[in-house]
Amino acid sequence: RYKLFMEAFNHISSIIDRIYKQLTKSGTHPLGGTAYLNLENEDDPFLHGIKYTAMPPTKRFRDMEQLSGGEKTVAALALLFSIHSYRPSPFFILDEVDAALDNLNVAKVAGFIRSKSCDGTRASQDSEGSSGFQSIVISLKDSFYDKAEAVVGVYRDSDKGCSSTLTFDLTKCQES
Amino acid sequence: RYKLFMEAFNHISSIIDRIYKQLTKSGTHPLGGTAYLNLENEDDPFLHGIKYTAMPPTKRFRDMEQLSGGEKTVAALALLFSIHSYRPSPFFILDEVDAALDNLNVAKVAGFIRSKSCDGTRASQDSEGSSGFQSIVISLKDSFYDKAEAVVGVYRDSDKGCSSTLTFDLTKCQES
Amino acid sequence: GKILRLELNNFKSYKGLQTIGPFSDFTAVIGPNGAGKSNLMDAISFVLGVRTGQLRGTQLRDLIYAFDDREKEQSGRRAFVRLVYQLAGGSELRFTRTILPSGGSEYQIDSRNVNWDEYNGKLRSLGILVKARNFLVFQGDVESIASKNPKELTGLLEQIS
Amino acid sequence: GKILRLELNNFKSYKGLQTIGPFSDFTAVIGPNGAGKSNLMDAISFVLGVRTGQLRGTQLRDLIYAFDDREKEQSGRRAFVRLVYQLAGGSELRFTRTILPSGGSEYQIDSRNVNWDEYNGKLRSLGILVKARNFLVFQGDVESIASKNPKELTGLLEQIS
Ligand SMILES: Nc1ncnc2c1ncn2[C@@H]1O[C@H](COP(=O)(O)OP(=O)(O)OP(=O)(O)O)[C@@H](O)[C@H]1O
Ligand SMILES: Nc1ncnc2c1ncn2[C@@H]1O[C@H](COP(=O)(O)OP(=O)(O)OP(=O)(O)O)[C@@H](O)[C@H]1O
Ligand SMILES: [Mg+2]
Numbered sequence: 001r002y003k004l005f006m007e008a009f010n011h012i013s014s015i016i017d018r019i020y021k022q023l024t025k026s027g028t029h030p031l032g033g034t035a036y037l038n039l040e041n042e043d044d045p046f047l048h049g050i051k052y053t054a055m056p057p058t059k060r061f062r063d064m065e066q067l068s069g070g071e072k073t074v075a076a077l078a079l080l081f082s083i084h085s086y087r088p089s090p091f092f093i094l095d096e097v098d099a100a101l102d103n104l105n106v107a108k109v110a111g112f113i114r115s116k117s118c119d120g121t122r123a124s125q126d127s128e129g130s131s132g133f134q135s136i137v138i139s140l141k142d143s144f145y146d147k148a149e150a151v152v153g154v155y156r157d158s159d160k161g162c163s164s165t166l167t168f169d170l171t172k173c174q175e176s
Numbered sequence: 177r178y179k180l181f182m183e184a185f186n187h188i189s190s191i192i193d194r195i196y197k198q199l200t201k202s203g204t205h206p207l208g209g210t211a212y213l214n215l216e217n218e219d220d221p222f223l224h225g226i227k228y229t230a231m232p233p234t235k236r237f238r239d240m241e242q243l244s245g246g247e248k249t250v251a252a253l254a255l256l257f258s259i260h261s262y263r264p265s266p267f268f269i270l271d272e273v274d275a276a277l278d279n280l281n282v283a284k285v286a287g288f289i290r291s292k293s294c295d296g297t298r299a300s301q302d303s304e305g306s307s308g309f310q311s312i313v314i315s316l317k318d319s320f321y322d323k324a325e326a327v328v329g330v331y332r333d334s335d336k337g338c339s340s341t342l343t344f345d346l347t348k349c350q351e352s
Numbered sequence: 353g354k355i356l357r358l359e360l361n362n363f364k365s366y367k368g369l370q371t372i373g374p375f376s377d378f379t380a381v382i383g384p385n386g387a388g389k390s391n392l393m394d395a396i397s398f399v400l401g402v403r404t405g406q407l408r409g410t411q412l413r414d415l416i417y418a419f420d421d422r423e424k425e426q427s428g429r430r431a432f433v434r435l436v437y438q439l440a441g442g443s444e445l446r447f448t449r450t451i452l453p454s455g456g457s458e459y460q461i462d463s464r465n466v467n468w469d470e471y472n473g474k475l476r477s478l479g480i481l482v483k484a485r486n487f488l489v490f491q492g493d494v495e496s497i498a499s500k501n502p503k504e505l506t507g508l509l510e511q512i513s
Numbered sequence: 514g515k516i517l518r519l520e521l522n523n524f525k526s527y528k529g530l531q532t533i534g535p536f537s538d539f540t541a542v543i544g545p546n547g548a549g550k551s552n553l554m555d556a557i558s559f560v561l562g563v564r565t566g567q568l569r570g571t572q573l574r575d576l577i578y579a580f581d582d583r584e585k586e587q588s589g590r591r592a593f594v595r596l597v598y599q600l601a602g603g604s605e606l607r608f609t610r611t612i613l614p615s616g617g618s619e620y621q622i623d624s625r626n627v628n629w630d631e632y633n634g635k636l637r638s639l640g641i642l643v644k645a646r647n648f649l650v651f652q653g654d655v656e657s658i659a660s661k662n663p664k665e666l667t668g669l670l671e672q673i674s
């Protein structure tokens with residue numbers, strides 16, 4: 001049990017900083033932020049637990065409670081994708097995770113998801129060792145869904161009093 | 177104590193339906209939804225409590241737990257504005273209340289707030305008896321803030337490592 | 353592998369038999385408030401065996417389509433969700449979960465009735481760990497993942513190790 | 514009446530003395546994630562006397578500007594927030610709340626030191642009921658207002674009646 005746990009912990013903590021940097025780097029901060037996991041007590045992780053710290057670019061506080069809504073969302077997604085890389089499931093389903101994100105962060109997160117889902121990465125294990133996954137993402141923001149390959153439009157059919165859907169393949173109608 | 181409470185309850189429950197209809201009416205549903213407050217036990221409200229029910233247009237469920245994220249946000253704002261009309265405070269401060277709203281609902285809520293804040297309603301008690309209020313609204317969506325009279329832009333000054341603001345008066349630069 | 357399409361029959365706000373998809377490698381689900389987007393995620397979660405409390409229902413019958421509160425009380429209604437999954441090699445596998453009029457649920461792989469252990473075992477063999485749920489983020493939950501306390505984080509890691 | 518402007522001095526992410534405003538009848542506050550928008554709402558809540566736990570701090574000293582964790586530990590730092598309020602007649606009233614180096618706080622109306630009861634009494638006379646807080650919606654709280662249980666709703670109504 002201890003051995004399995006430590007194997008998971010070491011894998012995830014070795015990759016979390018790289019994923020957080022991918023989600024936070026930008027033109028003005030090419031290096032991105034810093035993120036790491038700490039065991040409160042090396043010998044008995046089950047009793048004391050794991051502390052997660054994420055510091056956005058230009059910020060120097062270690063206390064996660066001080067982060068803003070959008071900063072916490074990005075930190076949470078980095079943790080989620082790092083955990084996934086240890087136990088890759090074939091798909092991810094995300095329901096309005098972009099609600100607290102500004103347009104810049106929406107573009108970064110959507111770009112990251114697209115890089116993990118499309119263009120054949122699903123087949124190949126890319127060099128960092130984290131595999132790709134299929135993504136189904138619910139979003140209200142057009143700056144998110146215009147990066148998708150296909151769109152499922154859900155509408156309420158008020159005559160019938162129920163939900164209906166339409167599917168569009170975006171790859172066919174994208175301008176070259 | 178009982179008398180004061182019942183006075184508040186009767187005022188709020190007489191106005192909640194009208195405010196909810198103002199927030200939910202649209203071209204396709206000119207009547208809007210239905211909302212009401214019920215006392216679980218008339219004789220002893222302190223012990224049993226108040227039940228709030230809101231039903232969006234075309235929906236027939238009375239259970240508020242079944243509502244979607246966006247539908248709950250609209251119901252919550254209707255309740256908040258109804259309570260305000262009984263004890264009007266001079267201003268409202270709202271932090272990203274539009275996070276779960278689609279563009280149509282953002283436009284309705286922003287329009288409602290503008291009607292209560294601008295164009296002199298603050299001075300006059302309008303005919304329905306609910307008074308106006310000053311609004312300070314934090315939002316990430318341009319479809320919300322382009323209805324405001326002034327904008328405070330907050331940015332991070334990374335040289336100094338702190339926040340700074342700029343204020344713009346939109347009424348001066350709006351096209352006629 | 354990946355999810356190819358879904359077949360819903362009287363599940364939540366989806367009346368009658370509806371096919372949803374095909375899903376690509378990156379699919380966005382869009383629509384106005386209250387249209388039924390989160391119900392679609394609930395359908396995927398339901399067919400994978402996620403418990404009803406997480407799907408905004410108190411009992412399985414709450415997940416069956418009803419036009420209004422009166423219809424909800426009627427007995428004898430059924431519903432199912434079928435997930436058509438494409439394996440790495442290209443062949444298809446169908447997972448179906450049905451809500452019975454009795455209020456219980458039934459599991460099928462392709463058209464064979466199986467018990468929950470076999471159903472879950474097959475999902476695990478594909479890398480779908482329903483118990484850990486590290487691949488599902490429900491509406492409003494994302495920020496709380498970053499605010500988990502140290503013991504909760506250990507618990508999360510334990511489930512996937 | 515209405516809020517005309519705010520004067521912050523070393524409050525949360527606002528370093529030094531900064532004037533924010535003027536505020537109009539409908540003012541939107543915009544900016545990227547982590548810029549300091551919610552800290553602005555915290556400043557208004559703080560000067561009205563809302564308790565520190567609601568402002569993402571455990572003690573008043575957390576609300577004083579610091580560049581990093583080391584600076585937070587330094588003693589002798591001060592901060593204040595002043596709210597300039599315009600009365601219906603046009604004259605101005607200033608509410609100021611200061612965080613002292615000792616860790617306590619001090620209240621002033623215009624330039625007179627007053628105790629909390631007088632400060633709060635003046636706010637109530639303007640219709641600002643800090644205890645009921647029916648005019649402040651913090652980030653992420655809006656949906657929970659609609660999901661309050663019957664007893665909580667009664668409690669909310671009690672505070673404003
Ligand atoms: N068993 C059921 N039968 C019929 N309709 C149902 C059933 N259960 C839930 N609903 C309806 O589904 C609607 C909610 O749908 P859902 O939560 O999927 O919306 P959404 O598209 O996610 O909206 P939002 O963008 O606001 O999150 C509710 O209005 C509710 O009335
Ligand atoms: N005492 C302090 N001194 C300096 N900076 C602080 C202090 N307290 C909080 N901060 C900083 O303020 C930032 C959070 O600001 P705030 O919550 O206002 O952002 P926001 O503009 O609301 O962002 P979002 O759009 O994501 O909600 C944090 O990054 C934190 O580091
Ligand atoms: Mg939803």
Ligand SMILES: [Mg+2]
Binds near residue numbers: 068070550551552652
């Ligand atoms: Mg904020």
